[in-house]
Amino acid sequence: MTTLHLVEDLKDTKQIMQLSFFGDVVEEDIRKTKWLLGKYTDMIDIIKNYEFAMQQMENGLSLYELMSAEGSVAKRDTGQELTADVTANSVVLKDSRHTNYLFYLTISSNIRYAVNNIRDHHEGLVAKLLFLDGMKYTKAQEYLEKGYRKDVYPIAATTFADKRRRVISNLANSLKFNRTLDFVVIDYGRGRNKSGEIGLRLPTTEK
Helix, strand or coil: CCHHHHHHHHHHHHHHHCCCCCCCCCHHHHHHHHHHHHCHHHHHHHHHHHHHHHHHHHHHHHHHHHHHHCCCCCECCCCCECHHHHHHHHHHHHHHHHHHHHHHHHHHHHHHHHHHCCCCHHHHHHHHHHHHCCCCHHHHHHHHHCCCCCCCCCCCHHHHHHHHHHHHHHHHHHHHHCCHHHHEEEECCCCCCCCCEEEECCCCCCC
16 A cells, blocks of 8 residues: 555545544554454455355265265275265364364354444435445446445435445444454554554464
């Protein structure tokens, strides 16, 4: 992100802060919310890819069971049965990807729930287009400006910008209240820029 973009983002964050109804929401919460909303579609892609992989593996296991019942299981050159590789892949998926899958599933569900509970029709549509659908800002703005939906009257570009800020402010309140923002971390450590680097922190389990 360039210096100009950083300045614009900071200005945008301050404007969003002014719309917040709750005093415990700070600028860092707004930054975390904006970042998290921008990652929603990426999380959905990861979830879908994982579910597809698991489905393929389940199909493979079902096929193996069917072949075993018919007594026609083939052997590899090494003498190991076909299940050897499937079992190993299952372990890898469960150990290294399943935790991420459940984590992204929870975070994305929390975001979706917060968006779906927005009462204002325009704000709800703005949130859906920009964050759940991942639509570009200008395209979403044009969509509402031309009034493609009969149940939502057209709004001007300046109103769209204001609605977006209100959406982010309200979502920041919701995501902080349900503890979702607890998993978003801004790292200001050595080697980082002054604004820090934002990322997700996976939950850890105490042994």
